[in-house]
Amino acid sequence: MADVDVDYCVVGAGFAGLTAALRLTQSGHSVALLEARDRLGGRTFTEVRDDGSWIDRGGAWIGPGQDRIYALMDEFGVPSYKQYTDGEAMMVVGGKQYRYEGTIPLTMSPWAAANLGAVFLELGSMCKTIPLDAPWQAKKAADWDKISLAKWLDDNVLSTPAHELLETAIAGCYTSAASEVSMLFVLYQMASGGGPSFVLGVKDAAEDARPVGGMGAVYRPMAAEIGDSVYLSQPVRRIDQDAGGVSIRSENMSVRARRVIVAVPLAIASQIRYEPMLPVDRSFLHQRMPSGAIFKIAAVYDEPFWRADGLSGQSAAPGSAATITIDAGTNAATPGVMCVIVEGPIARDLGRLGEAERRRSVLGELAARFGHRAASPVDYVEQNWSAERYSGGAMLSHAPTGVLTEFGHALREPCGRIHWAGTESSPVMCGWVDGAVRSGERAAREVTEHDGLFPA
Amino acid sequence: MADVDVDYCVVGAGFAGLTAALRLTQSGHSVALLEARDRLGGRTFTEVRDDGSWIDRGGAWIGPGQDRIYALMDEFGVPSYKQYTDGEAMMVVGGKQYRYEGTIPLTMSPWAAANLGAVFLELGSMCKTIPLDAPWQAKKAADWDKISLAKWLDDNVLSTPAHELLETAIAGCYTSAASEVSMLFVLYQMASGGGPSFVLGVKDAAEDARPVGGMGAVYRPMAAEIGDSVYLSQPVRRIDQDAGGVSIRSENMSVRARRVIVAVPLAIASQIRYEPMLPVDRSFLHQRMPSGAIFKIAAVYDEPFWRADGLSGQSAAPGSAATITIDAGTNAATPGVMCVIVEGPIARDLGRLGEAERRRSVLGELAARFGHRAASPVDYVEQNWSAERYSGGAMLSHAPTGVLTEFGHALREPCGRIHWAGTESSPVMCGWVDGAVRSGERAAREVTEHDGLFPA
Numbered sequence: 001m002a003d004v005d006v007d008y009c010v011v012g013a014g015f016a017g018l019t020a021a022l023r024l025t026q027s028g029h030s031v032a033l034l035e036a037r038d039r040l041g042g043r044t045f046t047e048v049r050d051d052g053s054w055i056d057r058g059g060a061w062i063g064p065g066q067d068r069i070y071a072l073m074d075e076f077g078v079p080s081y082k083q084y085t086d087g088e089a090m091m092v093v094g095g096k097q098y099r100y101e102g103t104i105p106l107t108m109s110p111w112a113a114a115n116l117g118a119v120f121l122e123l124g125s126m127c128k129t130i131p132l133d134a135p136w137q138a139k140k141a142a143d144w145d146k147i148s149l150a151k152w153l154d155d156n157v158l159s160t161p162a163h164e165l166l167e168t169a170i171a172g173c174y175t176s177a178a179s180e181v182s183m184l185f186v187l188y189q190m191a192s193g194g195g196p197s198f199v200l201g202v203k204d205a206a207e208d209a210r211p212v213g214g215m216g217a218v219y220r221p222m223a224a225e226i227g228d229s230v231y232l233s234q235p236v237r238r239i240d241q242d243a244g245g246v247s248i249r250s251e252n253m254s255v256r257a258r259r260v261i262v263a264v265p266l267a268i269a270s271q272i273r274y275e276p277m278l279p280v281d282r283s284f285l286h287q288r289m290p291s292g293a294i295f296k297i298a299a300v301y302d303e304p305f306w307r308a309d310g311l312s313g314q315s316a317a318p319g320s321a322a323t324i325t326i327d328a329g330t331n332a333a334t335p336g337v338m339c340v341i342v343e344g345p346i347a348r349d350l351g352r353l354g355e356a357e358r359r360r361s362v363l364g365e366l367a368a369r370f371g372h373r374a375a376s377p378v379d380y381v382e383q384n385w386s387a388e389r390y391s392g393g394a395m396l397s398h399a400p401t402g403v404l405t406e407f408g409h410a411l412r413e414p415c416g417r418i419h420w421a422g423t424e425s426s427p428v429m430c431g432w433v434d435g436a437v438r439s440g441e442r443a444a445r446e447v448t449e450h451d452g453l454f455p456a
Numbered sequence: 457m458a459d460v461d462v463d464y465c466v467v468g469a470g471f472a473g474l475t476a477a478l479r480l481t482q483s484g485h486s487v488a489l490l491e492a493r494d495r496l497g498g499r500t501f502t503e504v505r506d507d508g509s510w511i512d513r514g515g516a517w518i519g520p521g522q523d524r525i526y527a528l529m530d531e532f533g534v535p536s537y538k539q540y541t542d543g544e545a546m547m548v549v550g551g552k553q554y555r556y557e558g559t560i561p562l563t564m565s566p567w568a569a570a571n572l573g574a575v576f577l578e579l580g581s582m583c584k585t586i587p588l589d590a591p592w593q594a595k596k597a598a599d600w601d602k603i604s605l606a607k608w609l610d611d612n613v614l615s616t617p618a619h620e621l622l623e624t625a626i627a628g629c630y631t632s633a634a635s636e637v638s639m640l641f642v643l644y645q646m647a648s649g650g651g652p653s654f655v656l657g658v659k660d661a662a663e664d665a666r667p668v669g670g671m672g673a674v675y676r677p678m679a680a681e682i683g684d685s686v687y688l689s690q691p692v693r694r695i696d697q698d699a700g701g702v703s704i705r706s707e708n709m710s711v712r713a714r715r716v717i718v719a720v721p722l723a724i725a726s727q728i729r730y731e732p733m734l735p736v737d738r739s740f741l742h743q744r745m746p747s748g749a750i751f752k753i754a755a756v757y758d759e760p761f762w763r764a765d766g767l768s769g770q771s772a773a774p775g776s777a778a779t780i781t782i783d784a785g786t787n788a789a790t791p792g793v794m795c796v797i798v799e800g801p802i803a804r805d806l807g808r809l810g811e812a813e814r815r816r817s818v819l820g821e822l823a824a825r826f827g828h829r830a831a832s833p834v835d836y837v838e839q840n841w842s843a844e845r846y847s848g849g850a851m852l853s854h855a856p857t858g859v860l861t862e863f864g865h866a867l868r869e870p871c872g873r874i875h876w877a878g879t880e881s882s883p884v885m886c887g888w889v890d891g892a893v894r895s896g897e898r899a900a901r902e903v904t905e906h907d908g909l910f911p912a
Contacts, residue, residue: 142635143610145635146607146610146634147602147604148858151607154599176858177862178858179602179858179861179862180859180862267726270727273727277845280807280849283848284747284749287723287743287848287849288636290743291743293736293740345862348736348737348740351736386740393736393740393743400744400856400858401604402604402632402633402635402637403856406636406804
């Protein structure tokens, strides 16, 4: 068993943990960063193909207001490129395809479109009442935390197509059924990104741009700067605190540190054994913020042929095996990459199929939408986040009803020598890579301030 | 590391696991029963005092319809005795005490009492629509699973005192805030006990009687019959399945068996590492059925002096440090035992106090209700279930909104060679000791039937 003695230990090498370890290293502290998997990136995961193109199997997009991930990209000289949005999007309802431009499918009836617009406005004003540092203090927090998103949609979105579209889009953010997610949590998470237009939009919104080279182009140089202090394949099993410090044990490694930053999803944090036990509200929070299900699939073609057909590649088909598609290529002529995203209950259904059958279903949907060429990709990369033992699902842990009100205060509160990072702990851009980066920087400040050691 | 080779392994020596191991032993199979704690009983825990009286620090009561725990008591010659219910109960509202007889505080205004009565009737008819084997198939299941108990109470209980009383009583069953629990789960759990009158009642209901000697008088002889196959202090860390069987590993023991029955609360089951990973719906269920907070406190006196004052010992004071009290003695003249139950958010508040301060608060409440003698018990036994590492809280794991609908089917479905027991998996008397016994008997049948080996 390797023994390491450092100033600070960080658990989890997703963006939160990498950022925390990086900032601590840069301010002259010794660090050990333990990652359970044999790879970096956590809920981001970039695969580089032989031709130099890349596939982001997890978190991929960045947008305006996400200053901390942009700063990190600047630091490592990683440029961004804009998401391809030219041409028409497509909405599939009842097997029928509607092509449209803009955010709201103009093929909707005026009544449905008006309903959708009104709901957007309403969500926007509800978001404005949420104090990001303490969403449970919003004036109507108690009411919103008693109902699920599904109930709110039932009561407020009377047009069926508008309801279907919004349910797919909003519940999709939590990769769960709309009945599972607290309305207060939805509003909080939306507000943390600036409102519904940011969360549900693409251009100038949550899917505005991407790092050139994918997220891996950012996390790889971060890890390189941290250097030998990154330890892969080290799932942490125990964290013991005592008066002098903290001991962190994985299967075959033991780290002694002054403080530890735990930067893993909440359901994963619940699998670590803490001695002494965590305060009740924190351990209860670990039991109460589950992850969801998502398949992210990349179908790679010689070229993005749909662009020539005047299609952006964006499509939404609620309930289908290719619920959401989006062009995941660059402006290069080759390859064309179509990204398929399937979330929540449908992702779980898809997971019950055999691999071949699932591929057939997905490609069948793509062919119906984008033509027969879509049926024969040169490459097909499937990422099932539910099967990632050390994510426990994906993408963002959500809060069911009552949880923010009762336990939200524990999201960031240190427990003795244990500090918490992860995008779920960020009041700004909660749920995005940018939120993860912010949480890592906050946690790095926190541990040094607690020790009275300010970065040089 | 001790190696044991048996027909079946059982994880968890609460009533579910003990029953499963007992039935398997009785039908001639070899068994290993692994318990994480250094004691038997799980969420029941009987302490025998020097004078021969006993304190049930956990689950304690039995009632009509709970045939399987009664059968087990018959088997081991354990008689029952009736809960003391003579005299008046007390309700404390706004610091004022009201004494009353029967279930509904007659001191309530006629309007409040009528509202309470109507809500009881309504809950009763809602319960009747729930198919116990598949509550998510109830006609209105989808609607009820979109809202919390808190929302339903807000919409249906307009009288403030009736609301307060019902919220304390119903949410108390789940040792959680009313906002945390799905209304569908509430109805299912109530229905599994026969309806609201059973759940919320005492006499001829959920707190009708107790085993003489407490629950320990039942679980100790069960363990004795299982004999050397019970292994205490063996927290299970890993379960590996392969084509030939299953390997179960604790810190210092390894068991090889044909099948394993896991009989621990869901949040605890999530801390075991499964190889291969569990099916998504089961591992997601583990992330989604949290335990709650409860203090169960016994104040022991030379005699049950409140009885002479015409009081039953039953009292309810929503929001107070002694939210619920109930006489926990027998008909013996000595000692008198007053049981204090504090659940959910108030239990968590109480947990933040120091031990001395907590005791002072609780005894202060008792003195205000039952007179100055209550302030000076001869013994004071406090059980904080939130601090029980291997319960993960108490008493019953509950389902937040959306969970039964999406994941309920996974509550009992075996996962290869892994079978599930625990009161949460019982469609009858879910949440009671009787449900645990039923689940253990069902799981024992299940493993042998799966192996084609029927008990002799």
